[in-house]
Amino acid sequence: MRISKSIYLFFLPGLVLYSLFFLYPTISALFYSFTDWDGLSTAFQFVGIDNYTRAFTGDSIFQKTIGNNLKFMLTVVVFQTLVALAFALIVIKNTKTNVFLRALYFFPTILSSVSVAFIWAFIYDPSMGILNQVLELIGLDFLAQNWLGNANIAIYSLAITQVWFHAGQMLIIFVAGLQAIPEELYEVAKIEGASKWQTFKSVTWPLLAPSATIVVAYTTIQSFKAFDLVFAMTGGGPNNSTEIIATYIYDVAFKSYQFGYASAISIIFMVIIALITYLQFKALRSDRVSY
Amino acid sequence: MKKSLWLATGTVGLGLILGACAGESGGGDSSSESGDATQISFMHWRGEDKAVLDEIIADFEEANPDIRVEQNIYPSDQYQATAQRMLQEGSTGDVFTSFPGAQFESIESAGFFEDLSGEEFVSNFDESLITVGQKDGTQYALPYQLVFNMPVYNKGMFDELGLEVPKSWTEFQEMADTLLENDITPIAFPGADIGPNQFMNSMMMNNAPDEDIFEKLQNGDESLTNEWWVKTLEDFKLLADKGYIQDDALGTNQDSAMAMVANEEAAMLATGSYHMNSLLDLNPDLELDLLAPITVEESEATYEGINTATFMLAVNSNSDKKDQAKAFIDYLSQPEVASKYANETGQHLTVNDVEYESEALQNTSYWIDERNTRFQPRFLITNAQIEDAVLSSIENVLGGEDPMAAAEAAQQIVEENRE
Numbered sequence: 001m002r003i004s005k006s007i008y009l010f011f012l013p014g015l016v017l018y019s020l021f022f023l024y025p026t027i028s029a030l031f032y033s034f035t036d037w038d039g040l041s042t043a044f045q046f047v048g049i050d051n052y053t054r055a056f057t058g059d060s061i062f063q064k065t066i067g068n069n070l071k072f073m074l075t076v077v078v079f080q081t082l083v084a085l086a087f088a089l090i091v092i093k094n095t096k097t098n099v100f101l102r103a104l105y106f107f108p109t110i111l112s113s114v115s116v117a118f119i120w121a122f123i124y125d126p127s128m129g130i131l132n133q134v135l136e137l138i139g140l141d142f143l144a145q146n147w148l149g150n151a152n153i154a155i156y157s158l159a160i161t162q163v164w165f166h167a168g169q170m171l172i173i174f175v176a177g178l179q180a181i182p183e184e185l186y187e188v189a190k191i192e193g194a195s196k197w198q199t200f201k202s203v204t205w206p207l208l209a210p211s212a213t214i215v216v217a218y219t220t221i222q223s224f225k226a227f228d229l230v231f232a233m234t235g236g237g238p239n240n241s242t243e244i245i246a247t248y249i250y251d252v253a254f255k256s257y258q259f260g261y262a263s264a265i266s267i268i269f270m271v272i273i274a275l276i277t278y279l280q281f282k283a284l285r286s287d288r289v290s291y
Numbered sequence: 292m293k294k295s296l297w298l299a300t301g302t303v304g305l306g307l308i309l310g311a312c313a314g315e316s317g318g319g320d321s322s323s324e325s326g327d328a329t330q331i332s333f334m335h336w337r338g339e340d341k342a343v344l345d346e347i348i349a350d351f352e353e354a355n356p357d358i359r360v361e362q363n364i365y366p367s368d369q370y371q372a373t374a375q376r377m378l379q380e381g382s383t384g385d386v387f388t389s390f391p392g393a394q395f396e397s398i399e400s401a402g403f404f405e406d407l408s409g410e411e412f413v414s415n416f417d418e419s420l421i422t423v424g425q426k427d428g429t430q431y432a433l434p435y436q437l438v439f440n441m442p443v444y445n446k447g448m449f450d451e452l453g454l455e456v457p458k459s460w461t462e463f464q465e466m467a468d469t470l471l472e473n474d475i476t477p478i479a480f481p482g483a484d485i486g487p488n489q490f491m492n493s494m495m496m497n498n499a500p501d502e503d504i505f506e507k508l509q510n511g512d513e514s515l516t517n518e519w520w521v522k523t524l525e526d527f528k529l530l531a532d533k534g535y536i537q538d539d540a541l542g543t544n545q546d547s548a549m550a551m552v553a554n555e556e557a558a559m560l561a562t563g564s565y566h567m568n569s570l571l572d573l574n575p576d577l578e579l580d581l582l583a584p585i586t587v588e589e590s591e592a593t594y595e596g597i598n599t600a601t602f603m604l605a606v607n608s609n610s611d612k613k614d615q616a617k618a619f620i621d622y623l624s625q626p627e628v629a630s631k632y633a634n635e636t637g638q639h640l641t642v643n644d645v646e647y648e649s650e651a652l653q654n655t656s657y658w659i660d661e662r663n664t665r666f667q668p669r670f671l672i673t674n675a676q677i678e679d680a681v682l683s684s685i686e687n688v689l690g691g692e693d694p695m696a697a698a699e700a701a702q703q704i705v706e707e708n709r710e
Contacts, residue, residue, distance in 0.1 A: 040401040126539030149542025238541045238686035254372035255675040
């Protein structure tokens with residue numbers, strides 16, 4: 001069949017938008033990452049790979065942000081995936097109660113991140129916060145913490161907020177994945193005398209792998225880019241303990257006016273996310289799953 | 292073939308039309324000709340002053356019917372990050388305000404300040420308070436507000452307990468002990484937000500009386516591991532260890548800290564004079580004044596407090612309405628207009644002949660003329676990453692780190708970011 005050349009015109013709007021809003025900024029960032037541009041002046045100088053060298057050998061805060069980001073990402077990926085999966089298994093059937101519960105679990109997702117930050121800053125407040133008060137009320141006052149003020153735990157407190165914020169979104173993906181698994185497979189497993197755990201391990205989980213891959217990959221990217229929540233709740237403090245790469249790029253670009261250096265960090269950031277996402281896809285091997 | 296070509300062309304065309312519509316609706320010019328009048332944009336960060344500025348602007352427009360003023364207000368954090376970009380474009384911020392320090396330096400080096408040196412209205416300001424808006428002898432900006440970035444204290448509570456304002460570090464600790472004995476937290480410290488960047492000023496003012504100390508730090512002639520900063524960190528540690536600031540101070544924000552002082556659970560609020568009005572709103576019975584900790588012995592003390600001339604009025608050099616912009620600054624600098632602004636916002640100003648009517652402003656006016664205050668040292672750190680390092684060392688110590696170790700960690704970041 002001969003395809004008309006005019007069909008290529010259909011690519012044009014997408015190509016224009018993609019080029020304008022993704023390709024051009026990315027190439028610009030790459031270009032400026034080799035300069036000392038301050039973001040305001042028209043003049044700049046090429047500095048070669050100095051910005052990249054600085055990031056890896058002469059900027060202890062940037063190195064700390066990578067560590068913080070990994071802690072945040074791992075906590076969020078593990079807990080968000082587990083929580084979303086557990087809740088999805090509970091609400092998988094389309095009963096009225098379950099539909100209501102799915103909507104309820106999804107509710108935090110529709111809130112603005114600033115509202116979520118405000119709610120959780122109040123929950124975590126060491127003197128007036130509801131979390132410490134509840135812990136005291138149930139006799140677990142030894143667990144009461146300065147959740148956002150303690151540099152050792154602040155990043156995990158933020159991660160829990162992120163899980164609360166987005167687990168509902170992942171739950172919907174898991175529910176869709178679970179509902180796509182053919183019922184017959186469960187019937188066979190039942191006839192064969194498989195236990196619930198064996199059924200989950202041998203039927204549910206392997207066939208849920210494509211959904212799990214999406215959830216894990218999306219959660220990873222989302223947790224790397226969790227700028228708004230961190231910015232609104234801690235601003236990166238105390239003592240840079242919650243500074244993540246995204247907030248650090250903002251500080252370097254818009255507070256220190258080092259756009260060249262910020263561009264270099266952005267490129268490194270993009271490579272890190274791409275690498276981790278690729279490794280996750282390889283590890284979960286979602287493309288090999290079949291019925 | 293023809294049909295598909297038309298469809299494709301139509302799709303592209305629709306996309307372009309939609310794009311054009313979106314650009315037009317979102318790209319309103321805030322400083323344009325409005326009827327016969329010229330509209331100028333006044334860009335600043337004081338959302339809480341909008342109402343009084345609206346009244347002042349209405350009076351200004353009545354007196355100058357050919358000029359309209361629109362306020363473009365952004366939260367201070369956002370303002371610090373985005374003002375330069377908007378000034379560069381030129382359509383917003385014909386008149387704008389700048390923070391002293393890093394932002395002033397950045398705007399000056401980008402060339403966005405119009406030279407105001409020869410303008411008549413400059414003489415309406417107190418000469419000694421506007422030097423922060425100068426560079427190399429040129430007056431680029433005119434600070435409007437004068438704030439005291441030092442703790443606000445409950446004077447009534449002090450009188451009741453027979454406490455006097457301490458004049459030395461020893462007396463300060465005795466005063467704090469007395470408050471603790473009376474189940475009162477001496478200092479409410481909002482460590483989760485502005486506490487470190489405000490309280491560091493008065494904590495270090497006498498440990499490092501040299502006003503060029505941060506310039507020297509940035510040049511490599513000074514170090515945070517030297518005595519002046521290590522002692523400041525040790526003093527912070529002492530406040531935390533002895534319970535002079537509340538537990539979990541790093542998790543306390545300014546609203547919670549203000550509530551502690553308003554409820555008389557704490558005697559001092561480690562922020563500044565700009566919070567006095569808010570405290571009085573929360574508890575009108577409070578009698579307030581200002582008190583900076585003297586961290587040395589009385590005979591060694593050089594300064595009694597901290598001042599900041601800020602909210603610096605300036606004209607955007609990229610504006611094509613500079614004359615109208617200058618007319619608005621001229622109007623703001625008239626004593627009667629400035630008095631209205633001062634009294635309705637609870638701020639001291641740098642303008643001459645302002646009449647302060649409120650009791651709180653009158654009671655603290657003596658800090659302007661009678662006390663030896665020093666310009667806020669933090670604003671003399673012109674590199675934002677070095678400023679972050681300095682502030683992080685305070686957070687680090689309050690989190691339990693040894694002062695010397697915290698100073699060394701911060702000094703490493705200073706060295707990484709020296710220009």
